[in-house]
Amino acid sequence: MTSLMKAAVYRQYGPADVVTIQNWPKPVPGPNDVLIRMRACTVSSADWRIRSCSMPCGFGVAGRLAFGITAPRQPILGSELAGDVVEIGAAVRNVAVGDAVVAFSGAKLGAHAEYRCMRADAVIVRKPPALSYETATALAFGGTTALDFFRRGALRAGERILINGASGAVGSAMVQLAAQAGAEVTAVCSGANAEAMQQLGAAHVVDYTRVDFAGAGNRYDVIADTVGNSPYSRVRQVLTSHGRLLLVLATLPEMLRAPWVNITSRHRLVAGPAAERVDDLRTLVDMAVDGRFTPLIDSCFTFDKIAAAHARVDSGRKRGSVVVTDIC
Numbered sequence: 176m177t178s179l180m181k182a183a184v185y186r187q188y189g190p191a192d193v194v195t196i197q198n199w200p201k202p203v204p205g206p207n208d209v210l211i212r213m214r215a216c217t218v219s220s221a222d223w224r225i226r227s228c229s230m231p232c233g234f235g236v237a238g239r240l241a242f243g244i245t246a247p248r249q250p251i252l253g254s255e256l257a258g259d260v261v262e263i264g265a266a267v268r269n270v271a272v273g274d275a276v277v278a279f280s281g282a283k284l285g286a287h288a289e290y291r292c293m294r295a296d297a298v299i300v301r302k303p304p305a306l307s308y309e310t311a312t313a314l315a316f317g318g319t320t321a322l323d324f325f326r327r328g329a330l331r332a333g334e335r336i337l338i339n340g341a342s343g344a345v346g347s348a349m350v351q352l353a354a355q356a357g358a359e360v361t362a363v364c365s366g367a368n369a370e371a372m373q374q375l376g377a378a379h380v381v382d383y384t385r386v387d388f389a390g391a392g393n394r395y396d397v398i399a400d401t402v403g404n405s406p407y408s409r410v411r412q413v414l415t416s417h418g419r420l421l422l423v424l425a426t427l428p429e430m431l432r433a434p435w436v437n438i439t440s441r442h443r444l445v446a447g448p449a450a451e452r453v454d455d456l457r458t459l460v461d462m463a464v465d466g467r468f469t470p471l472i473d474s475c476f477t478f479d480k481i482a483a484a485h486a487r488v489d490s491g492r493k494r495g496s497v498v499v500t501d502i503c
């Protein structure tokens with residue numbers, strides 16, 4: 176007989192309340208798999224995007240093809256998770272039953288449930304006891320995105336970087352990781368978040384409700400846009416001669432423009448999905464243990480209130496990550 180677990184399921188695209196807790200078949204690990212009992216997960220901006228089918232301009236059709244044309248193909252959202260290994264397949268050697276782990280299922284999702292089965296060679300790292308499950312689960316989404324874009328944009332110590340949307344999950348990770356890398360960080364956020372950004376390592380803060388950073392006369396070696404309102408045409412004048420524009424949130428026209436800009440100017444546009452690498456998650460775990468990276472947590476919800484967690488993410492106002500606990 177199939178065992179059941181509780182899962183947060185959505186059967187149609189729509190607002191936060193399309194997600195409901197239901198009984199769902201508990202996954203059974205194959206020889207190369209690890210079964211994780213969930214202790215904490217997050218609701219991310221990716222969950223909002225996929226659940227509501229709100230794709231960046233030009234990606235509507237691609238989004239439907241990827242996630243389901245008329246209804247979601249993967250009815251369980253969630254990509255960041257922390258929990259305990261409760262079963263492993265016969266061929267698994269890198270983790271053992273009883274290990275606490277942090278993992279990132281990325282575009283495969285499926286973390287909003289009591290159990291998540293993953294391949295042992297996926298993005299899974301042991302969670303040191305010094306890290307709480309709540310902190311561990313919030314490491315991956317913003318942190319791996321920041322590391323990947325900084326690598327592709329070749330951010331170097333001593334450079335000036337401006338981060339637009341600095342108070343979000345990706346932006347707040349970027350502020351910390353850029354400061355750790357020795358860059359001089361300008362955070363663009365609303366006034367209410369200015370102090371928090373300074374505490375994370377921003378040397379300068381621009382309140383976007385009062386000042387247009389693109390018209391303020393300062394120039395930057397790197398501009399990272401997580402908001403989607405800083406196309407090349409808006410920011411080219413404030414990039415230094417070899418400046419890079421990291422379009423974490425890019426429209427299709429902007430992505431198509433990137434190769435042309437990269438060939439015809441000294442500027443470089445970096446766009447596209449961030450890589451999901453186990454080494455990056457390991458780096459973030461190590462940095463979190465010794466205090467060099469602390470994911471910003473907006474709020475915590477219990478699993479039975481996960482629709483409210485979705486609603487908080489939908490507001491577009493969250494500061495860092497929305498964490499979900501008390502899952503099992």
Ligand SMILES: NC(=O)c1ccc[n+]([C@@H]2O[C@H](COP(=O)([O-])OP(=O)(O)OC[C@H]3O[C@@H](n4cnc5c(N)ncnc54)[C@H](OP(=O)(O)O)[C@@H]3O)[C@@H](O)[C@H]2O)c1
Binds near residue numbers: 316340343
């Ligand atoms: N390319 C990739 O692989 C990749 C990976 C991850 C995420 N993403 C994309 O990156 C985007 C950001 O993700 P996220 O999780 O960081 O978002 P998020 O946490 O939902 O962002 C919310 C934050 O954005 C701030 N914000 C809203 N409007 C702003 C504006 N005009 N200027 C500056 N800040 C503003 C809000 O601050 P206030 O309340 O103060 O306005 C809030 O703190 C999403 O669209 C996501 O889809 C792409």
